[in-house]
Amino acid sequence: MQLFKSKEHLNTRESDWIQGAKEGDPRSQKAIYDMLSRKMFAICLRYMGDRESAEDVLQDGFVTLFSKLGSYLGEGSFEGWARKIFVNTALMSLRKKDVLKQSEDVDAAWSILSDEPTPVQNLGYNELLTYISELPAGFRTVFNMYVIEGYSHKEIAEELGISETTSRSQLLRARALLQSRIKKH
Amino acid sequence: MIENAEVKAPSRVWRAVSSRIASGTAAAPAAWLRWAVPALASVAALAAVIFLPGRSESRIHSTGDMFAQLSSPAQLEIPADIPAPERLRAFARTSKTPAAVTTATVTDTPTKTNTTSGPVTAQAPEVTPEHSTPATTVPDADPFALMAFEDREASGRTVISLVADGMIGGNDAGRTFSRRGYGAPGEGSASSMVTENSASTYGVPVSFGLGIRFGLSPRFSVGAGVNYTLLSRSFLGSYGSYTGDVSNVQQYLGVPVNLYYDFFNTDVFRFYTFAGGAAEYCLSNKFSLRDDPLHKSVSEPASGFQFSAGLGFGVEFKLSRNVGIYIDPAVRYYFKSNQPRSIRTDHPLMLNFEAGIKFDINNK
Structure with missing residues (x-):
């Protein structure tokens, strides 16, 4: 007797849900929501910083996901495809709030950095998520995109409409702020 | 890894998503509506209980119309000669075929491990980008609203x-x-x-x-x-x-x-x-x-x-x-x-x- 569901079995179910959701089946849509909502909400929280904004972005993200589902052709991970949608939705929301255009003096930011290692490995996901969400919007966005999503500074600059220098400086400030807050606690 | 962190979302998010999908509404309602609709509905229900003895068709009629006004900016065209309970049923099932939602093609996002070229194209659903896929329409059937309406009606019928x-x-x-x-x-x-x-x-x-x-x-x-x-x-x-x-x-x-x-x-x-x-x-x-x-x-x-x-x-x-x-x-x-x-x-x-x-x- 198979005690654990094989990855193939899970992927088959996922495909069924995706197909059902494309056809407008509410159960399939709910299944997809249940499958993705936790991870996507964590992403929204990391980008938006507060729960209310994160809930709005999560809502918008799922509406966009279901409306764009027809364009997902099964190439690549569905979760990865969904993640892009939610990151973009979060960025759009932040762009609307005009909180991303901040410029900093790189030298001044560098001086804030500490050389001591950050005890990140002792933090749980929720704690780290909290610290990230407490960062100012601009720092938080660049930090999320560079450190977690893996964007380059050039890509961040193009996406957010800022200079590469600003992206780098905001990352430095974000790291410094994160380090100091984690150390305090 | 932090990118796989999970946080449970409130159930109200799914309710909002399902109703927007069913109604084909692309834009989220204003934040204040989130509180205004249930608050006004509660006041209306309380006033009805206090001032109107028993159930009457006119009370259902007014509550259903008020809900229709508050929850949907668009005017729902429901014939006036339909009896009040049927108006509620018509309201729940009314779903104008929404304007075609033009979807943008989501290109592969370059990541540190992925070498695919090209920037991320992020477009709002209502914007028509240069490269757009055929419109995706929400079906006319309104299963979420109907299920919710049936629950409400069953509890009071x-x-x-x-x-x-x-x-x-x-x-x-x-x-x-x-x-x-x-x-x-x-x-x-x-x-x-x-x-x-x-x-x-x-x-x-x-x-x-x-x-x-x-x-x-x-x-x-x-x-x-x-x-x-x-x-x-x-x-x-x-x-x-x-x-x-x-x-x-x-x-x-x-x-x-x-x-x-x-x-x-x-x-x-x-x-x-x-x-x-x-x-x-x-x-x-x-x-x-x-x-x-x-x-x-x-x-x-x-x-x-x-x-x-x-x-x-x-x-x-x-x-x-x-x-x-x-x-x-x-x-x-x-x-x-x-x-x-x-x-x-x-x-x-x-x-x-x-x-x-x-x-x-x-x-x-």
Whole structure:
């Protein structure tokens, strides 16, 4: 007797849900929501910083996901495809709030950095998520995109409409702020 | 890794998503609407409860229209000549085919591990980018709104049921059902014509009836009906010069009223408890002289009503959505009512066993 569901079995179910959701089946849509909502909400929280904004972005993200589902052709991970949608939705929301255009003096930011290692490995996901969400919007966005999503500074600059220098400086400030807050606690 | 962190989202997010998908609304409602709609609906419901007795179609009409105004910026075109409950149903099912949602092609996002070229193209659904896929439309059917509407309507709709039942009562000191029960004369009125010379042997009390039940709320319902009861007993008695076995048969016509409370209700069965009372009128009280060669019988009229109160529990097995069979064991106490002597007067606390079939006539 198979005690654990094989990855193939899970992927088959996922495909069924995706197909059902494309056809407008509410159960399939709910299944997809249940499958993705936790991870996507964590992403929204990391980008938006507060729960209310994160809930709005999560809502918008799922509406966009279901409306764009027809364009997902099964190439690549569905979760990865969904993640892009939610990151973009979060960025759009932040762009609307005009909180991303901040410029900093790189030298001044560098001086804030500490050389001591950050005890990140002792933090749980929720704690780290909290610290990230407490960062100012601009720092938080660049930090999320560079450190977690893996964007380059050039890509961040193009996406957010800022200079590469600003992206780098905001990352430095974000790291410094994160380090100091984690150390305090 | 932090990118795989998970945080549980509030259930209201899914409700908002499902309603927006179903209505084809791309833009989220303004944040203040999130609080304004339930707040205003609560005020309206409270005002309706306080100022309007009972349910009326006009109250449903105004609440449904107000909800329509608040929850959807677009004016829903519902014909005015449709009755109010149907307007609600039309509101729930109304879903104009939304304007085509133009989707942008999501290109591969370059990551540190992915070398695919090209920037991320992030477009709002309402913007038509240079490269757009064919429009995706939300189906006309409005399953989420309909399911939510059905839940709301079911919780407030009065379900009416017709009931046909039969009942047997305990005849052996009110606790067992035996072919013949025995008992000494109790509080009942003795016959003025027939003299009883021995204790009575009772037959099993039998009742048949029809009734109707009204749902007051999802758990409470009230039932009333009409039933016919046959009581029988025999004893050694004398009438004039006759002495021998005497059979006494009484027929009652009664109106029972019960209040039911469902404490468990599924698609297959329902558990409930009930309590109520009944008033019965004696239609006939006949004594038959069994050993009399002339087979004489004597009728002695009764006056007044037999009052009783009872409580019990029941289980209904649903044969279909609208038909179920039920079993109701109950105890019933028959008050001293100056009625002819019977098992009820001799053993006023009785165990009854009722079974019947129930038809829901408006449970759609």
